[in-house]
Amino acid sequence: MKQSLQLRTSQHLALTPQLQQSIRLLQLSTLELHQEIEQILHDNPLLERLDDPLDRSVRLLADGAINSAPASGEAPQPGQEALDAGAPKEGEGFEDGAADGERDDGREGESDWGGEGGGARSGDDEDGRPQLEAEGISLRQHLAEQIRLTGCSLRDRALAELVIDALDDNGYLEEPLDEIHARLPAELEIEMDELRCALALVQSLDPVGVGARSAAECLALQLRRMPGVPLVTRRLALTIVEGYLSWFAQREYTKLKKALDCDDEDLREVQAVVRQCNPHPGAAFASSVSDFVVPDVIVRRAKSGWAVSLNPDVMPKLRVNNLYASLLKQGKSESQMGAQLQEAKWLIKNMRQRFDTILRVAEAIVERQRNFFSHGAVAMRPLVLREIADTLGLHESTISRVTTQKYMLTPHGMFELKYFFGSHVATEAGGEASSTAIRALIAQLTGAEDPRNPLSDSKIAEMLGEQGMVIARRTVAKYREALKIPPVSLRKSL
Secondary structure, three states, X not given: OOOOOOOOOOOOOOOOHHHHHHHHHHHOOHHHHHHHHHHHHHHOOOXXXXXXXXXXXXXXXOOOOEEOXXXXXXXXXXXXXXXXXXXXXXXXXXXXXXXXXXXXXXXXXXOOOOOOOOOOOOOOHHHHOOOOOOOOOOHHHHHHHHHHHOOOOHHHHHHHHHHHHOEOOOOEXXXXXXXXXXXXXXXXXXXXXXXXHHHHHHHOOOOOOOXXXXXHHHHHHHHHHOOOOOHHHHHHHHHHHHHOHHHHHOOOHHHHHHHHOOOHHHHHHHHHHHOOOOOOOOHHHOOOOOOOOOOOEEEEEEOOEEEEEEOHHHOOOEEEOHHHHHHHHHOOOOHHHHHHHHHHHHHHHHHHHHHHHHHHHHHHHHHHOHHHHHHOHHHOOOEOHHHHHHHXXXXXXXXXXXXXXXXXXXXXXXXXXXXXXXXXXXEOOOOEEEHHHHHHHHHHXXXXXXXXXXXXXXXXXXXXXXXXXOOOHHHHHHHHHHOOOOOHHHHOOO
């Protein structure tokens, strides 16, 4: 086959680096966004951040004196406004249905994306000092301290600390004693009885129930040391916990009454006592740190309805560095700095566009879910991404990116934006009911039920049908499990 050269013309869509950055910034969560910005600030010296979290901290000069002036609150140099004005023009940015351009609604001057920013530092140095949280004591440290106060021998203390080291975070000894004894050096000549005595010593410590090898043993240790319990009730409770705990957990009260020859009153007393026990005695010493969600959007009640606003705490304030801006204006910089200047301006533009798009989507959601903000989850209406996309003139993929890992603070709590979207269930009148509203109704019905005669899934489906909602029993079971509501057999009480 002979080779030849041919010219062809074709059209295809291409994502520019600026558009790729716009899409990437739009789909990032608040935490990921700030991590991305910190990396960009490290790579691009022409970009600086005005809302430095360390601005209000005490800073020391080279001679040891305290610098009370903010680090990034200087006024902009001449020419700064000209550089900020050189940002991309309105309308450039999200294209091809992946994102949307900005709105020229007069709010551009309210933000601090490219202008002067940074608050003045208070005269009180104490306010600016970072507060450090004291390190909490662990479960092993707590137990080891008690062992040292018992006055036992060094050998017994070492064996007790060996058992303590084998405990998990909940205070349970998951490794059998014979396995612990097997891995000890033979030259120490440690007997199995010594190890059992060490375990008994650990089980006598605080918190009560630590060192247990099972949930039954943990509850039994606490029942034996619980004050103010009648002897008969304590004896019955120990019998149930040590031999019939599975029946008791599954609320098989008929089998328990037949096996132990007791009545409902006896079981009620045992149930009240067992509920005072802690099945995880070591969990109070866990060093886990709670993760807090910072909202992107805040909804407040206003005179005219519901007002939607962006959370200023999650909006980083960026601008072009004044020193490099002057060098670029005088033409004394390298060509590489020109490219970095363009990247900095595009980032400021895309950041403004990101939050503007989030605000528009949030406003559209609040407009369609007004009943939710006024009456709660039972008034939620069905909503799909297509409805918001058609209203705002965006693509569904853009709405999906905006509503993922973005949170809204409402009078009813904190919700992800995706929470307001849900499937629908048909009603007898030919309308539609939101699945979120149905789950809220199921939670209300189970919360108000008689504990001695709880509602079954079929009964809940029947009660919802009386309200005009056509829903099957298996759908009720699916929603109930999603709400983490136990089945009817586990909700029944004496």
